[in-house]
Amino acid sequence: MNVITLAQAALFAALAYIGFSYFRIDIPVGPGSTAFHFGNTFVVVAALLLGGSWGGLAGAVGLSLADLMSGKYFTVAPQTFFLKLCIGLITGFVAHQIFHISTLNKKSKILTASIVASVAGLGFNVIADPVVGYFYKKIILGVQGDLAINWAKITAVTTFVNAVTSAIMAVLLYNALRPALISAHMFLRKEPKEVGKK
Template sequence: MKINQLRKIILTGLCAAIIFVGVSLFRIPIPALVGRPFIHFGNTFAVLTVLILGFRYGAVAAMIGLGLFDLLNGYAATAWLTVLEALVLAAVVAVVFKGVNYQQKPRVLKLYAVSLAAGLIKLLTSWLSGIVESMMVGTSFSVAVIRAFLSLPATLINSIVLFLVVPLLYVALAKTVLQRLKI
């Protein structure tokens, strides 16, 4: 096994733990019609992980960190939705990051484009998950669509924080820790 691959595997586990802690330690519950949403930093750390490790390892870390939180904290019935959301989020982040060509011409505005895409896809996937969750308890589709939409305030706040924080943290990490790790 190459040393760089081993380093990425170790960092994947570390990032999964950081994502888990980002959800666990800082939670502000928000009342909602569907589920039990809350404000947290898990998605922000998931996006940073994809930017740092790339799609494959970043997606694995996000799915493990967010999925494990759900399994251990009373959300086991819908953990599969969280894992799917994490996979879609990682894919969108990876595609947009590559599409803006950040590696060739680093610009903070490009990172904000990636963060905006991440926030928007998180809103969409949370809404779709809310529909599925609502229908899992027997709600009709039309009512589920409305209930899921009205349950998005926590996701909106998480998306705004993600949009504002990810570019700043990524630039700070790129100038310090990432140079030493040589990923």
């Protein structure tokens, strides 16, 4: 860990918080709500830049705090922490362990790696968010079965829309930020043990 990593992780936690808290459209569902928002974008960008652990942690902290401070979503903060951490870990694994994205030089390969990693992380969330949410609300929060099912159905739609918009924005942001960070000597290269030509 170094100061740049810590500073960037803190920045992305703050951006995830802002992306949810200030760029959100709430959809009432029974006694609670679900939402369209841009918070997941910054979870994915953080994982692409910093790796899965730091990116996932930044997103989990930022979006859990957003839930806690929102007044509407504080009861699902633990669920949020788990799911956003998983988005980051999956995105980071695909980007850094499979594609070794931080060592790539060709723009086309960087673009491909960022797209596949983003889709992997957010694709997981499209499936996991409604499923985990259903059991969390039913078992932990004591929501009745029918309401929990309706909640899961609506959440599936909002999560899919969020995933599509977040994937597009994350890929664009990563590919725009990367050259700027390299020029500023703030891009963190994660060298694998053996790197061939990329």
